[in-house]
Amino acid sequence: MAQPAHxxxxxxxxxxxxPEAIDRAYHYHRARRNARVRRSREKSRAKLRFIATxxxxxxxxxxxMLTIWHEIQKVFGL
Numbered sequence: 001m002a003q004p005a006h007x008x009x010x011x012x013x014x015x016x017x018x019p020e021a022i023d024r025a026y027h028y029h030r031a032r033r034n035a036r037v038r039r040s041r042e043k044s045r046a047k048l049r050f051i052a053t054x055x056x057x058x059x060x061x062x063x064x065m066l067t068i069w070h071e072i073q074k075v076f077g078l
Contacts, residue, residue, distance in 0.1 A: 072078065
């Protein structure tokens, strides 16, 4: 049968927890979380900028192709 776990008694001469270390860890993890959120937002905005730029370029290309085709029909009477 399994034995119960033994508890290690803490002695009174151990140094107390450093409150500055807790604050530093809190600020560190908060900064990491904010950086992760900021990176995610920047990535989604970059996708939107790419899609908008691509759509504008495709629209401009279609407009130029149709304009050129119309001019070719006028010049050669097609």
